[in-house]
Amino acid sequence: MAGFLKNIVNKISGYEEYDVYDEELEPQEDIGYEEEPVDPPSYGRQNPFRARQNRVVDIKTGNGSQVVVLQPADIDTAKAVSNHVRAGRTVICNFEKVDPKVAQRVVDFITGAAFALDGQVSPVSNSIFVIVPRSVSLLQGAGENESALDYLRHVKGTQHG
Template identity: 45%
Template sequence: MGIIDSMWRWLGVQTEVEEEYTELPTPQDRESRSGANVVSIHTGKGIRVIVCEPERFEEAQALADHLKNRRQVILNFESTRPEVSQKIIDFISGAVYALDGQSQQLGTNIFLFAPSSVEITSDHKSLMRKHDILQPEPFGGKR
């Protein structure tokens, strides 16, 4: 600022502008404040699948409870007596129906039961080919 600026100020035509300085927070202050705004994205629970080889009908209620708690249940009846297997399948199928769930036979003695929150999709033709459903037996008996 020169002499002319001083003269203008003395006459009152131009006023001196005082600049205000605000002190910016130090990087350490910024880090402590930014931590308060952090939100965890992974708040959902993981998906759980229950795999079971039931031996007695008494286990059916616990399996239905897993479905009520939105867990998928895979049942393997390879070592279960056929009459017990049928009772358990009937019981669990009723629970699946009541919960608007789905069921799928995966193999000869393996079944998948899922709650309504899970959608089961499958390639029906490959399943039928695998179990020889599409291939009719020849006339007069077995192949």
């Protein structure tokens, strides 16, 4: 009776008994795989720094900084100034021979672009500005703490007054 119940349980659970055969496996054909010979490790005197020599990376001594001098007379040139600052170059803008209204628009554009790029704009004189990217530190003289915006407000106030 136990065998009968065992057969019913096996059929319900999906378990089938298989006959186990003890047969020897036939040798399979060689598929042509060949192992590459491995050189045995040498235990002679080695330079302990030799393994590290391949990890050395050349460091350039110069930082490759460039300074661009422009005389922006229109908005297209102001865009070029912004592209130079984006590329990591310092730009000096000379507005001496530019119409003051155009110069004001260009300076506004450049100041906004420098702000957006985390750069800095600083006046050198009434008509010359320096624009530096975020990777460049701009140090001003001891008595010259006036920011570019303060300078622009001052210039704008003197034009209307």
